[in-house]
Amino acid sequence: MDTSEYIALFLEEAGEQIDILEQDILQLEQSPSQEILNEIFRAAHTLKGSSRAMGFTAMGELTHAMEDVFDALRKGEISVSTEMVNRLFDALDTLKAMRDQIAEGGSSDITCEELVKSLRDVLNGSTADAPSSSASPAEQKHADAGISLQEHEREAAYAAIDNGLNVYQFTVRLAADTLMKSVRALMVLQAIDANGGTVLASNPDEEALDNEQFGDSFVLLVATDKPVDSLRNVLLQISEIRGVEVQPWQEEKVSSAPQPSPAAEATNPSPEAKMEESSSAEADRGGSRTPTVSQTVRVDVQRLDTLLNLVGELVIDRTRVAQLGREFETRFQHDEMVDSLLETAAHIGRITDELQEHIMKARMLPIEQVFNRFPRMIRDLAQKFGKEVRLVMEGQDTELDRSVIEIISDPLIHMLRNSVDHGIEPPEEREALGKPRQGTIRLSARHEENYILIEIEDDGRGMDPAHLREVAVRKGVLTRDAADRLTDREALALIFAPGFSTAKQVTEVSGRGVGMDIVRSNIQRVGGIVDVDSTPGKGTRFSIRLPLTLAIIRALLVRVSAEVYAIPLGSVLETLKIHPDSLQSVGRQPAIVLRGRTLPLISLRKHFYGESSGVSPCQGDQPMFVVVIGLGERQIGLVVDHLIGEQEIVIKSLSRHLGDINGFSGATILGDGRIALILEVADIFNNISARAA
Amino acid sequence: MSAATIAGTTERQVVAFRLGEETYAIDISYIHEIIRMRTITFVPRAPHYMRGVINLRGRIVPVMDLSARLGLPSHEETPQSRIIVVEIGDESIGLIVDAVSEVLRLPEDQIEPPTQMTGSESANYISGLGKVNDRLVLLLDVEKVVGNASQ
Structure with missing residues (x-):
């Protein structure tokens, strides 16, 4: 049989079954239930069948051995133990490796005799300990087991x-x-x-x-x-x-095999349902008897990307058409054709908005996709470090653009590892402190305005700002003077500084100083912001704010000299119009006092064009426009020549042929065809710090 | 350069253009299109020879001042000035030249390896010298010119 065309399908299904197994085994360890056991058995059974059908004998062997363990569990012949779960996870990891190998080369040479044997041992070892009974296991297992139907x-x-x-x-x-x-x-x-x-x-x-x-x-x-x-x-x-x-x-x-719902079959289908049934008859591979047709289709990601790009172009043209309409209006006043052009332009605008919204939604995935792997990871890490950790997850169904999902995974893994490794204390230490032995890590995701907020919170030992200041000075990240001037929050943010790692000893998982600075730069790369809050002895909380999508953002357009620049609205706190009188100066840095707080000012004209306008960023007596931007707790004011307004922009990347451009995350094309560069807010803050240091 | 470096009577097709008083040429296989000067958006803090970016039918393409890149004196923009858009890898970049003269066929055996040219920074970017009607044409190694920019 030529199986090549089925391989992709097999791999996808195998991946799904492996995911189910992973989650269920984990749940099995925490709270075994008949329902879970049935589901787990089914998943193993399906995987066994499909891998055998595809000729991947070793995979079939291994799943078979797992299935036997689940079967014995289901029938109450053996009970769940940590050792058993470890072996099951080993087997699962091997299955994953096999699957990956098949995905790469069409076959797998991983052997699994050892694992199969270890699983068989689980089975035999415990059947020997099972309550004494005259009946052999083969006989015994039929009692109360219900019926598996042909x-x-x-x-x-x-x-x-x-x-x-x-x-x-x-x-x-x-x-x-x-x-x-x-x-x-x-x-x-x-x-x-x-x-x-x-x-x-x-x-x-x-x-x-x-x-x-x-x-x-x-x-x-x-x-x-x-x-x-x-x-x-x-x-x-x-x-x-x-x-x-x-x-x-x-x-x-x-039953043990996936079944169609008897209810659905027994009741009279509505006319619509009948139509679905007949139209799906040919499409439905395998001729499943399920009368309810799945209302989803699988779409290649690239196709979605292409669609979004096309919509991006449309958004640009929509703006252009609207602008042309306004120009015509000023030129020809109330001409009938101008009116109808404006009307059409407005309609195209609305349709485009809707199209854009729907395509963005089509690209969304629940963050579950990332979260799913964490319970297992936390379990393994906790075991490794001798910690007791409970992972609580909330908001797994929060949806994010898939490009964001791809990028957020690694930073989260790193932060969770840190929490287990450095945050949560060993059980004895926790007891001595009057805390529950088991530490809790809470991972949550939720929508907030136009971004997604992900929080990682532990009830571990927390971080001490004073200690962080010490380390920063010792490692040469900051001078003593600069360190002392930091507020506590700023001191906490030091963990994101390059070359700063407070780990007393380098551990296998928490890395070697390539830690939080990489995490932060990864998050910033997608326009996100990461923030930390900690109370010594109480715990630490990381908050990550992520944009909903990477392709289209809202931005504030400003003019500096002859060019237009776009500042992502996510970083804009407010805009001000100030008079030169209110200017102050801190050191050589111009600043204003805003609600009792000193706000350093950066003249973009000076920053971009190197024009030496002295300390004062304004010209003469003219009022000046300030855009207050924030990065975590830090705020600065950008002095611009003119505020143009808010607009939705499509992000286009800058060519690498431009060289290493610092300060811009990309560019966009405006309605009139001109280009506006998009400010990388994080870079501006970094430049400022570099200059101050 | 292109595949046409086989010895014998093979010809090389190049686009010749002027920078100041000299004639340069780029292998035609790199050239995507040649456009008139247009509004260039300045990119702050880019290397000095990068003039900025242009909107080429919805794509954002960087533009290099080729004279500045080669260390030649810059010239005023004239109606003859052009942007040669070359494609390297899957990205485009525009090169500003003083004028585009013609498409030339250079017999392979009339191309000489670059000699020691005095002082000029441009020597690093020349891959050969061709002669057409007693005129000297400097063959430009585009990948080197552009490649070094992105490092």
């Missing part, structure tokens, strides 16, 4: 329901010392038959019943239109039958 049996059950019959699950218990169990079983079957019931399926199957291959009980699936209690009473009269439990049959609860 396809034709399931159809028979649905058909019975459709025909107005009731379907029940009978669990028949025999006395422990029954001699001829198969005879009793046969009598039960005949009694049901004689009293208006039909046995649709049994567990074990009839052959096993005949051969006495079962323990003290067996399960029957019975369809009947008679009152179930009378049937039960008939059975109870058979000698050596100790008990008969009857419950209405529920497919979900007893």
Whole structure:
């Protein structure tokens, strides 16, 4: 069989199953439930089937071994232990590695005998310890397990329901010392038959019943239109039958394979639903019987990127058309054609806005995609460092542009590692401090105005500003004088300074001084802001603000000299018009006092064009325009020649042929075709600090 | 330069242009288009020979003052001034020249390796010397000219 065209599909599905397994195993360790066990078993089962079908034997082998463990768990033969979970995770990691190898080269040479053996050990080791029972595991496992139905049996059950019959699950218990169990079983079957019931399926199957291959009980699936209690009473009269439990049959609860919902099939589909069903018949690969059609399609990311780029062009042209319309209006006053041009332009504007909004939404992914891997990571890290850590996650369904999602992952990993490694104290230390042994890390995401706020908060030892000042001086990051002048918040922000790492010893995971400065620059690269707040002894909180999308932003347009510049609105705190009288000077730096706080001023004219306008950034008596921008706790005022207004702009990157341009994150094309450079606010702050130091 | 460096009677097609009194040439395979001068948006803090960026049908393309790059005296912009847009890798860059003269075919065997030229910084960027009707044409190594800028 030529499997090449199925490989992509297989890889995608395998990835999904592996994700499910990872989350569920984790949950299994925390709070095992039958529901989780069923889901986990199903995922392993599916993965086993598909990898075998594709000829990836080793993968099939390994999943098979995992499946056996889940099966034993499901049946209560063994119970969850940390060691077991570790081995399962090892197996899962190997599965991932295999999958990745297949993705790269179409095959995998990773072997897994060791792992399979270790999983088998889990199984055997614990079955030996299982409560003593005369029955062998093979016999025992059928009791109370419900029924795994064959396809034709399931159809028979649905058909019975459709025909107005009731379907029940009978669990028949025999006395422990029954001699001829198969005879009793046969009598039960005949009694049901004689009293208006039909046995649709049994567990074990009839052959096993005949051969006495079962323990003290067996399960029957019975369809009947008679009152179930009378049937039960008939059975109870058979000698050596100790008990008969009857419950209405529920497919979900007893089956092990993914099932279509019986409810959906039993009820009359609405006309719309019927149409969907017929139109999906050809499209639906595998001919699933599910009547409800998934309302989603998979779209190549590149196609979405292209769409967004095209919309970006449209946004530019929309602005251009609107501007032309206004120019025509001033030139020809109220001409009929001008009016209709303006009207059309306005309409195109609205449509474009909507189109843009929807395409942006189509590119959104829940941040879950990133968060999902963290519970496992925290568990492993905590184990490694001998910490006890609880990870609480909130707002996983918060949606972010996929480009932002891609970039935010690494910084978050780094910060979480830091929290486990440096933030949370060892359990004994926590106890001595009167804190709960188990530390808590809270990871949350939520929308706030036009950005996403992600917070990482731990209840660990926190950071001491005084200590950070000391370290900064010792490492030569700051002079003693400069360090002493920092406010506590500024001192905390020192952890983001290059070459600053407070780790007392370098650990494998928390890195070697390439820490928070990289984190911050990564976040800033996508227009985000990271901030830290900490109380010694109480804990630390990192806040990350991210733009909703990277491609189109709102910006304040300003004029400096002959050019127009765009300042991302996310960084703009306010705009001011000030008189030269209110100018002060701190050192050689011009400043104003704004609400009791000194606000340093930077003349963009001077900053960009090197014009020496002296200390005073203004000309003569003219009032000057100041844009107050903020980066974390720091604020400065940018003196510009003129404020133009707010506008949505499409970010275009600057060619690398320009050389290493500092201070601009990109450029945009304005309505009149002119180019406006987009200020990189973080760079401006960095330049200022560099100059001050 | 291009693949046409095989010995024999192969020709090299180049676009010749003027910088001051001298004639330079660029292999035609690099050239995307030649446009008239237009508004150039100044990019603060860029290298001195970068004049800024232009809007080329929605794309933002940097523009280099080639004279400044080669260490030649700059000339006033004239109606003959042009921007030669070259494509290197998948990015474009514009080069300002004083005038574009013609497309030339240089027989490979008439191209000499660059000799020691005195003093001029431009010597580093010359890949060969060609002669057309007793006129000297300096073949420019575009990748070197542009490449060094992005480092």
